[in-house]
Amino acid sequence: MTNHQHLHVVKHHPAACDECRLRSHCMPDHLEGELAAYVMARLRPLPPVPRGTYLFRQGAPMTSYYFVRSGSAKSVVFEHGGRESVMSFLFPSDLIGTASLHQPTYQDAVVTLERSSFCELRANDLHALLSRDTPALEQFLDKIVGRITTERHARVRLEHSSADERVADFLLELSDRFGALGRDPLALYLTMSRYDIANYVGLAPETVSRVLRRFSDRELLTVRHKELTLRDPARLRIISLGEAQPENP
Amino acid sequence: MTNHQHLHVVKHHPAACDECRLRSHCMPDHLEGELAAYVMARLRPLPPVPRGTYLFRQGAPMTSYYFVRSGSAKSVVFEHGGRESVMSFLFPSDLIGTASLHQPTYQDAVVTLERSSFCELRANDLHALLSRDTPALEQFLDKIVGRITTERHARVRLEHSSADERVADFLLELSDRFGALGRDPLALYLTMSRYDIANYVGLAPETVSRVLRRFSDRELLTVRHKELTLRDPARLRIISLGEAQPENP
DNA sequence: CGTAGTTTTGAACTACTTCAAGGCGCGTGG
DNA sequence: CCACGCGCCTTGAAGTAGTTCAAAACTACG
Numbered sequence: 001m002t003n004h005q006h007l008h009v010v011k012h013h014p015a016a017c018d019e020c021r022l023r024s025h026c027m028p029d030h031l032e033g034e035l036a037a038y039v040m041a042r043l044r045p046l047p048p049v050p051r052g053t054y055l056f057r058q059g060a061p062m063t064s065y066y067f068v069r070s071g072s073a074k075s076v077v078f079e080h081g082g083r084e085s086v087m088s089f090l091f092p093s094d095l096i097g098t099a100s101l102h103q104p105t106y107q108d109a110v111v112t113l114e115r116s117s118f119c120e121l122r123a124n125d126l127h128a129l130l131s132r133d134t135p136a137l138e139q140f141l142d143k144i145v146g147r148i149t150t151e152r153h154a155r156v157r158l159e160h161s162s163a164d165e166r167v168a169d170f171l172l173e174l175s176d177r178f179g180a181l182g183r184d185p186l187a188l189y190l191t192m193s194r195y196d197i198a199n200y201v202g203l204a205p206e207t208v209s210r211v212l213r214r215f216s217d218r219e220l221l222t223v224r225h226k227e228l229t230l231r232d233p234a235r236l237r238i239i240s241l242g243e244a245q246p247e248n249p
Numbered sequence: 250m251t252n253h254q255h256l257h258v259v260k261h262h263p264a265a266c267d268e269c270r271l272r273s274h275c276m277p278d279h280l281e282g283e284l285a286a287y288v289m290a291r292l293r294p295l296p297p298v299p300r301g302t303y304l305f306r307q308g309a310p311m312t313s314y315y316f317v318r319s320g321s322a323k324s325v326v327f328e329h330g331g332r333e334s335v336m337s338f339l340f341p342s343d344l345i346g347t348a349s350l351h352q353p354t355y356q357d358a359v360v361t362l363e364r365s366s367f368c369e370l371r372a373n374d375l376h377a378l379l380s381r382d383t384p385a386l387e388q389f390l391d392k393i394v395g396r397i398t399t400e401r402h403a404r405v406r407l408e409h410s411s412a413d414e415r416v417a418d419f420l421l422e423l424s425d426r427f428g429a430l431g432r433d434p435l436a437l438y439l440t441m442s443r444y445d446i447a448n449y450v451g452l453a454p455e456t457v458s459r460v461l462r463r464f465s466d467r468e469l470l471t472v473r474h475k476e477l478t479l480r481d482p483a484r485l486r487i488i489s490l491g492e493a494q495p496e497n498p
Numbered sequence: 499c500g501t502a503g504t505t506t507t508g509a510a511c512t513a514c515t516t517c518a519a520g521g522c523g524c525g526t527g528g
Numbered sequence: 529c530c531a532c533g534c535g536c537c538t539t540g541a542a543g544t545a546g547t548t549c550a551a552a553a554c555t556a557c558g
Contacts, residue, residue, distance in 0.1 A: 077405060080490045085405040099401070101394045102387070107401075134383050138351070141390050144397065145350045151400040152348070152356075156326060156334045158407050159451035163546070194505060202408035204547055209506055225505090225555075241329045412514070443537060453515055458538050474523075474537090499558100506553070516543075521536105528531080 042125040045069065048117040055096065055110040055118065062106050064120050065097035071116020072191045075099075077108045086200040089113075089192060091177055098144060102127070113191040158202050161242060166201040167211040168240035171221070175230060188228040291374040294318065297366040304345065304359040304367065311355050313369050314346040320365020321440045324348075326357045335449040338362075338441060340426055347393060351376070362440040407451050410491060415450040416460040417489035420470070424479060437477040 048070070055066060058078055073090040087108060090096055096118070100107045130137045157169055171188065179185035190197070198205040212228075215221050220232045220239075230236065297319070304315060307327055322339040336357055339345055345367070349356045379386045406418055420437065428434035439446070447454040461477075464470050469481045469488075479485065 077401065079402075079405055079409075083405075083409055083491070085408060087401055087405075099394070099397055102391045103394065107398055131383060131387065134380060134386065137383065137386055137390065138380065141386065141393065142351050144390065144393050145348070145352070148348055148393065148397055148400060149356055151397060151404065152326065152336055153328075155400065155404040155407060156328055156332075156336075158404060159334060159448075160328075160332055199408075205504095206506080206548080207546060210546095213506080242332075243329075454536090455516085455538080456514060459514095462538080502555100502557085504553105504555075506551105508551085509549090511548075512545105513547090514543105514545085517541090519538105519540085521538075523536085524534090526531100526533085528529105 038129060039121075039125075042121060043067070044120045046118050046120055048115055049112055051112055051114050053112045053116075055112070056106045058107065058109045059105050062097070062100050062103055062123055064122050065095060065126055066110075066118040066120055068092045068094045068096065069117045069119055072113045073110050073116060074113055074192060074196055075108045075110050084199070086192075086196050089174075089196075089200070092181055097123075098140075098147065101140075101144065113196075163203055163207050163211050164214070164239055165242050166203060167197075167208060167215070168236045170197060170201050171228070171230065172233065172236055172240055175233065186230040186233065188230065190226045190228055287378060288370075288374075291370060292316070293369045295367050295369055297364055298361055300361055300363050300365075302361045302365075304361070305355050307356065307358045308354050311346070311349050311352050311372055313371050314344060314375055315359075315370070316368040317341045317343045317345065318366045318368055321362045322359050322365060323362055323441060323445055324357045324359050333448070335441075335445050338423075338445075338449070341430055346372075347389075347396065350389075350393065362445075412452055412456050412460050413463070413488055414491050415452060416446075416457060416464070417485045419446060419450050420477070420479065421482065421485055421489055424482065435479040435482065437479065439475045439477055 055073065056064075058076075068090050070092055073096070075087045075090060075096075077085050077087055079085060087099075090110065096110055097106070130140060157166065161169070174188050174190075175185040178188065192200075194205045194208050198208045201208070203211075212221075212223050215236075216223050220230070220236055222229045222231060304322065305313075307325075317339050319341055322345070324336045324339060324345075326334050326336055328334060336348075339359065345359055346355070379389060406415065410418070423437050423439075424434040427437065441449075443454045443457050447457045450457070452460075461470075461472050464485075465472050469479070469485055471478045471480060
């Protein structure tokens with residue numbers, strides 16, 4: 001019956017991948033022929049799950065990687081002292097679990113922010129692939145190295161930046177990612193709460209509110225509930241770089 | 250003559266590595282026989298350089314990795330807007346350049362904090378090794394993954410911690426690393442300036458000074474110039490975790 | 499509609515920064 | 529060898545950005 005399930009996946013899934021607009025983002029591009037079939041056969045689409053579902057919890061045995069197919073999620077780590085930190089937000093095409101690559105347990109927890117669906121890739125399957133296919137492994141390594149750079153930049157920003165810079169930076173990050181997914185980069189729907197945003201950028205939720213209001217007053221954007229529209233992304237970029245002029249009333 | 254140089258290295262260097270107390274830290278342990286010879290033959294000890302020497306600058310072509318053999322250094326990145334951020338401090342046995350692995354240019358600059366010496370490993374040599382030896386590549390991948398976790402923790406700390414927590418955390422990080430090198434973990438000689446420390450932990454230099462003074466008043470440590478002695482590492486740890494009680498005067 | 503949770507707004511407070519000056523150590527040159 | 533000068537570190541006082549506390553407004557959901 002396990003066999004049955006596998007067979008089912010093998011039979012139907014290649015089509016699912018081919019239909020998936022995210023395909024080119026998901027797997028290292030050079031994977032072709034037999035290897036592509038290998039991976040796709042083992043990439044299992046999961047049924048959608050509601051908001052607040054834990055894909056896995058921090059410290060749980062590391063069994064699977066996931067691709068976001070639809071919806072969004074957040075990655076959180078629990079620190080000594082019970083503090084909870086939002087490390088990243090996850091959107092379609094993102095690969096989940098790489099921070100725990102080759103680790104026995106998950107280094108973070110991942111929770112959905114809305115009704116979302118994922119594709120599962122069993123750890124054993126990926127590891128087997130990586131240990132047999134050096135070019136794939138190298139591509140993975142490079143992706144991970146890039147991640148380090150990203151994390152470093154995030155840290156640098158947090159060290160030396162004002163509330164305005166942080167929020168502007170967060171919004172532009174979201175905008176860029178939305179754009180890369182073919183969405184309108186100016187119309188942001190914020191699936192995460194203000195608390196999550198605040199935690200992510202290292203501020204109090206109240207401050208995030210105030211900053212958004214200030215931006216709105218300056219006509220850099222408009223906010224309505226969770227819908228946010230960027231009106232002047234160029235100026236936001238200037239602000240995010242910390243090169244903004246003092247404001248003229 | 251290039252040949253000559255190589256021959257020279259091949260002949261003399263294995264002895265240098267064998268003598269080096271850091272050997273077990275440097276290379277993936279499983280590297281043995283032919284492969285170990287391959288690496289050691291290409292690991293070139295460089296003559297000591299004075300304080301303030303740039304090993305490489307950010308944006309320069311990525312040509313080599315380095316191991317710290319003696320002394321210490323700092324890794325700094327220059328951000329948009331001309332801000333300079335200290336990303337990490339480097340001590341003997343540390344491998345330098347992994348943040349730029351497989352990158353065309355260096356992602357950061359590395360400067361010595363005192364008279365220091367390094368072993369050079371040409372990028373081409375390491376890359377050639379990694380593309381032919383999958384287990385070595387996997388070990389590298391794992392090290393890099395661990396680095397991500399480290400960077401994340403650093404970021405989390407910066408987000409939600411007070412000046413006391415940051416400084417305590419920095420001191421304990423140093424203490425742990427010194428201990429791992431076989432030094433006295435309580436006697437810290439700070440080769441970096443207060444400015445570097447402040448930058449690293451995301452505070453003003455004056456604040457670092459004041460925190461050290463406060464710690465000294467509380468008899469958690471003693472400071473004299475750059476020599477620092479931890480008196481109560483247990484309490485420092487409590488502070489670094491943000492679980493410190495309000496002080497009783 | 500009413501209730502619970504989230505977001506916004508306001509006001510007081512605090513921790514850190516910034517600005518400014520003084521001290522200490524170290525290297526250089528007399 | 530001692531004195532001078534320069535850079536680094538410390539200390540003090542004032543300023544400020546962001547936090548915290550508290551409460552009102554809004555949204556969403558049953």
